[in-house]
Amino acid sequence: xxxxxxxxxxxxxxxxxxxxxxxxxxxxxxxxxxxxxxxxxxxxxxxxxxxxxxxxxxxxxxxxxxxxxxxxxxxxxxxxxxxxxxxxxxxxxxxxxxxxxxxxxxxxxxxxxxxxxxxxxxxxxxxxxxxxxxxxxxxxxxxxxxxxxxxxxxxxxxxxxxxxxxxxxxxxxxxxxxxxxxxxxxxxxxxxxxxxxxxxxxxxxxxxxxxxxxxxxxxxxxxxxxxxxxxxxxxxxxxxxxxxxxxxxxxxxxxxxxxxxxxxxxxxxxxxxxxxxxxxxxxxxxxxxxxxxxxxxxxxxxxxxxxxxxxxxxxxxxxxxxxxxxxxxxxxxxxxxxxxxxxxxxxxxxxxxxxxxxxxxxxxxxxxxxxxx
Numbered sequence: 596x597x598x599x600x601x602x603x604x605x606x607x608x609x610x611x612x613x614x615x616x617x618x619x620x621x622x623x624x625x626x627x628x629x630x631x632x633x634x635x636x637x638x639x640x641x642x643x644x645x646x647x648x649x650x651x652x653x654x655x656x657x658x659x660x661x662x663x664x665x666x667x668x669x670x671x672x673x674x675x676x677x678x679x680x681x682x683x684x685x686x687x688x689x690x691x692x693x694x695x696x697x698x699x700x701x702x703x704x705x706x707x708x709x710x711x712x713x714x715x716x717x718x719x720x721x722x723x724x725x726x727x728x729x730x731x732x733x734x735x736x737x738x739x740x741x742x743x744x745x746x747x748x749x750x751x752x753x754x755x756x757x758x759x760x761x762x763x764x765x766x767x768x769x770x771x772x773x774x775x776x777x778x779x780x781x782x783x784x785x786x787x788x789x790x791x792x793x794x795x796x797x798x799x800x801x802x803x804x805x806x807x808x809x810x811x812x813x814x815x816x817x818x819x820x821x822x823x824x825x826x827x828x829x830x831x832x833x834x835x836x837x838x839x840x841x842x843x844x845x846x847x848x849x850x851x852x853x854x855x856x857x858x859x860x861x862x863x864x865x866x867x868x869x870x871x872x873x874x875x876x877x878x879x880x881x882x883x884x885x886x887x888x889x890x891x892x893x894x895x896x897x898x899x900x901x902x903x904x905x906x907x908x909x910x911x912x913x914x915x916x917x918x919x920x921x922x923x924x925x926x927x928x929x930x931x932x933x934x935x936x937x938x939x940x941x942x943x944x945x946x947x948x949x950x951x952x953x954x955x956x957x958x959x960x961x962x963x964x965x966x967x968x
Contacts (some may be wrong), residue, residue, distance in 0.1 A: 596966040598679030600631040603649075605684035606666050609640040611855050612797045613760055613880040614684060614696050616956075620761065621682075623647035624955045625802065633678070635670050637662065663720055678966055683730070683805040688723065691965050693730035697721075698877055705875030705897065706802060725750055732961050734758050736878040737899025756961060759903070761954030762883050762946060769889030770944045772864045779865035783851060785824045790929045792823055795881050797855060798830035804872035804895075805917045809837065811872075811921035813844040819926045820849070828853040828862065835840045863888040868928055868935060873898050874916035886942030891935045893924055903945045908938050910937060 603610045608618045626648025652673060656665035667688045683690035685697065692782045699718050703711040711718045723729065723773065725748035733755045735741040741757050744750045772883040785791050796803045805827060814933040815823070827850065831837065834852060841850045856862050859881075863869065867887035882900035885892050892899050895913040904912070911928075913920060928935055 597628075597963055598630065598966065600633075600683045601625060601962070602633050602635060602670075602674050602754045603684070604635045604666075604670050604674075604681065604687050604690070604787040606662070606686045608634055608636050609638050610645065610758040610797070611857065613878070615640075615823050616880075617627060617694070617760060618684065619643060619647050620951045621955060621958060622649040624951075626958075626960075635699065637666055643871050649762065653656075661716060663716055667720075670777075678963060682962075683862060685721070685724075687935070689729050689826050691731050692734065692961055693724065693732070694734045694736075695721075695725075695740065695744065695880050696736065696775060696877060698740055698747075699873070701743045702875050702877075715721065715902070722748070722881075728754070730754075734754060734958065734961065736760055738902055739875075739897060739899045740877045748760070756957070758954060758957045758961075759899075759950055760878055760880055760883070761951035762880070762887055764950045766860045766886070767863070767884045767887035768860075769887070769939075772865055772889055775861045779861050783824070783826060783843040785865070788822070789824050790822050790867045790869045791826065792870055792929070793826045793828070793862065794870050794872075795826075795856070795859060795862060795885075796871075798882075800827075800829065800831045802873060802876065803829070804874060805831075805837060806840070807868060807872050807874075807916045807921060809840045809846075810845060810918035810953035811925060812841075812846050814919060815926055820846075823849065823929055825850040826853060826862070826866075827851070828856050829861075830855050843953050858914055859884065860888060863890055866890050868893060870894070870921075870925065871898060872913060872916045872921050876900075882922075883946050887946045889939045889942050891938035892942065893921075893928060903949065904941070905945045906941050908941050908945070911938070 605618050608615050625632045633652050634644050635652045635653055639651045639653055644651045654669035663686055666686050678812055681690045682692045684694050699721055708710055725744055735755050735757050738757055741755050770846055830831045841847050863885050869890045869892045871879055871882050876898045878899035882892055882894050
């Protein structure tokens with residue numbers, strides 16, 4: 596039985612991140628089916644939620660409080676069993692359907708080489724959710740994530756559904772490449788013969804492997820360096836540290852740092868190569884979007900979106916986020932335009948069946964399975 600009233604709980608639905616996009620896309624389609632949708636959060640873009648037919652329910656808390664605990668408790672008080680189905684996005688203690696977006700334990704181990712500290716609030720919450728089975732079904736956004744929660748927390752395989760995040764096929768289209776490429780490269784000051792390499796993310800440069808990428812650039816030989824330009828886009832509080840690394844490695848005049856970009860598809864079309872050297876990432880929406888735009892991608896085996904890559908592209912997946920390996924692959928791709936062209940053609944094919952419509956259909960099947968409580 597399909598639920599008639601749904602609560603979606605996510606602490607932040609604002610900005611340009613992947614979780615925000617997922618919540619908005621689901622709310623739009625649920626509302627179109629006549630399902631009443633209330634979105635609970637601490638930071639909500641009310642105008643965008645209203646535009647997709649959802650009601651924004653802001654849960655306030657004092658700054659000195661543990662925000663995750665305050666959110667979970669506030670939701671219990673505000674929701675009060677009034678909904679047929681509760682869809683949590685990682686911040687509740689109890690829910691019917693849990694969409695998990697982060698494997699904080701696996702990410703910390705991969706990035707820092709040691710276990711996540713026991714003092715981590717989000718780590719404790721995830722362990723409580725997963726070990727305690729505080730859900731009826733769990734949506735993992737990649738096989739990588741499913742393997743982690745099954746092995747680490749003993750979640751039964753039958754309680755996990757892998758549903759890849761969708762992408763906007765109307766925005767991210769290889770056919771638009773010729774329309775935007777020249778103008779966007781000119782705006783960045785990139786010459787026609789230069790190879791533009793990009794790292795584009797919503798934020799968290801450490802998790803996305805930016806330090807390893809900048810270290811790799813130190814090892815790029817002068818001939819390849821002279822042909823390359825770099826753009827790194829995303830929200831980063833320690834940006835001055837990364838600018839310093841670029842300056843120390845002699846790349847300062849050839850690297851452009853940008854804040855998060857709204858019309859991100861145009862920036863993808865300016866690129867000759869997209870690099871996403873994260874040592875561990877549960878999905879990596881920017882990888883999918885680059886593939887959809889026909890941009891060749893250099894990324895790692897432990898990036899969930901890499902599971903979509905097909906054919907020759909799989910041979911270029913990084914086994915580890917090692918600067919020497921990244922530098923070697925980078926130079927080979929920069930020097931081989933026909934190779935980049937072949938890899939670029941494979942991208943749209945890889946993501947063709949992964950639209951938001953497909954993502955929502957799979958999610959709605961979970962709703963129908965759970966039914967009204």
